Amino acid sequence: MTTYRQIDSYLEKNLDQNLEELKRYVAQPSISAQNIGLGECAQIVKEMLEKRGFTAMIKSTAGAPVVFGERKGKSDKTLLIYNHYDVQPPEPLELWESPPFIPEIRDGKMYGRGVSDDKSHLTSRLFALDAILDEDGELPCNVKFIVEGEEETSSVHLHDFVRENMDLLKADACIWEFGGVDHREVPMQYLGLRGICYVELSVESLGTDVHSGLGGSIFPNAAWRLVWALNSLKGKDERILIPGFYDGIIPPTERELELMKKLPDVADEYKNRFGVKEFIKGIKGGNELKIEEVFTPTCTICGLNSGYQGPGSKTVQPARASAKVDFRLVPAQMPEEIVKKLRAHLDAQGFSDIKIDFLGGEPAARTNPDDPFIKLIVDTAADIYDAPMELVPTVGGSGPNYPFVHDLNLPVATMGLGHPDTRAHAPNENIRLDLYLKHAKHMARVVKEFAK
Structure with missing residues (x-):
């Protein structure tokens, strides 16, 4: 050189x-x-x-x-x-x-x-x-x-x-x-980088917030409506429940898996740096953690907003609720297709009133x-x-x-x-x-x- x-x-x-x-x-x-x-x-x-x-x-x-x-x-x-x-x-x-x-x-x-x-x-x-x-x-x-x-x-x-x-x-x-x-x-x-599909889900059930004593037992609650919709997206086993979500995804190559094995175990580093007490899906660390971290698509609730969130109490039934959600994608998953599958899933689950705003996305590439x-x-x-x-x-x-x-x-x-x-x-x-x-x-x- x-x-x-x-x-x-x-x-x-x-x-x-x-x-x-x-x-x-x-x-x-x-x-x-x-x-x-x-x-x-x-x-x-x-x-x-x-x-x-x-x-x-x-x-x-x-x-x-x-x-x-x-x-x-x-x-x-x-x-x-x-x-x-x-x-x-x-x-x-x-x-x-x-x-x-x-x-x-x-x-x-x-x-x-x-x-x-x-x-x-x-x-x-x-x-x-x-x-x-x-x-x-x-x-x-x-x-x-x-x-x-x-x-x-x-x-x-x-x-x-x-x-x-x-x-x-x-x-x-x-x-x-x-x-x-x-x-x-x-x-x-x-x-390489995983892809992403970022959406905002929102629902409006009333024209205005209402006293919870008046509407709690007779008016629809936007916050509950959104929570139920979000609950339909992923099971407790962390598997995403949108039909067709995993279809056609391209798994890592043998060469890529070989490279992953050479990398250090990051379990203790993550626990110390981020205060993680345990990893999801029963993962303990090692190669399983490294592979799961980057080769598996995700569905993450990034933020929730509804009703009163200030100090003290306010008995109110919210008229509107929204959530920011991102899906991290692996090769062959396209953001636009994920949005279509999400829409079809919510409709099939009876949540056609949940609005989807696509905030941006890009496919994975390596x-x-x-x-x-x-x-x-x-x-x-x-x-x-x-x-x-x-x-x-x-x-x-x-x-x-x-x-x-x-x-x-x-x-x-x-x-x-x-x-x-x-x-x-x-x-x-x-x-x-x-x-x-x-x-x-x-x-x-x-x-x-x-x-x-």
Whole structure:
């Protein structure tokens, strides 16, 4: 491998300057769920790309704008990098130790909403390109960025954007938005994502809330109605009861199962980190837990809302009730089909009054663990980390990798600066600065070796 002493020296000397750029980026609220600051943040992304000599443009969609940037390099090979600029809502605000949109560095970490998911990943990758340009004056290959603003709301418009811009996004390989180390400080290569189908179920049984003494025994109760409907979705054995839900799903390959066996048992780690007393379905740990976590589809009640929830008592019969529900999907399950099956199930169970709002979704997708691009990512990591990168066939979370894998036909690799206590989506979201620097060094190696 090429000697990277000059590049590493540049990154170490200029880290503080680059972190100021990250601070500016994090300080701009960009909450897709609330449509706050998305246009302003897209403009910041465009400016950061242009600063590096990229031809950048902000392209409109039916939702948040997508930023695209491209800079030609010495080689004809093209690397596509996917990131997103939108973040989760910061609430509950009272649990933050410092304001979520005033990034702060303390004890070797930077804190702020979106600093890990996903703003630092973009700036650290740009930082790596800075180091390459400082050494060579040009990029060794073509580099394209696609940075969207709806990832935290299921990337509702990204699939259409990709299909409408196939030539623009044409590349040889793709680096995904996230990555990092596990609880052992071992870098992980996540090769796939589960899909997701996110819905809101709601029912309105009265024109207004009613005194429970008046309506309790004679009026329909929206909260009970919704509870009964939700109860029909899954049995106590955790099996999802929607007819056809499991039809045609593609099981893991022997190669994927082989890779899962090599990964460490996470049972004790999960118990310590999340306070889990026991796992569902009688699972104790080991390989069974690892496989169940990522290869099984789910039905999760994410939130419930109805009636009075303040302090003290209020005797009221609610007129309306709603629930947020997500289904995590495995290969061959399509979100639109899940919604149709859900509708048919509720109707057959006598719940035709339950309204379904489809809030977004995407199918599952995985990259071949033996693809040469994956090997390149793994091999270049060895120069940075104290342990070899491990391959994880898929993770339990979701993201819009399906059009990149199946439409653009690209191997999609993960690499990044996450760590187990990054607290993404939670108060006090953070990154470790040592991992930020390591990711930039790794990224520089990937770009230069890929060009060969």
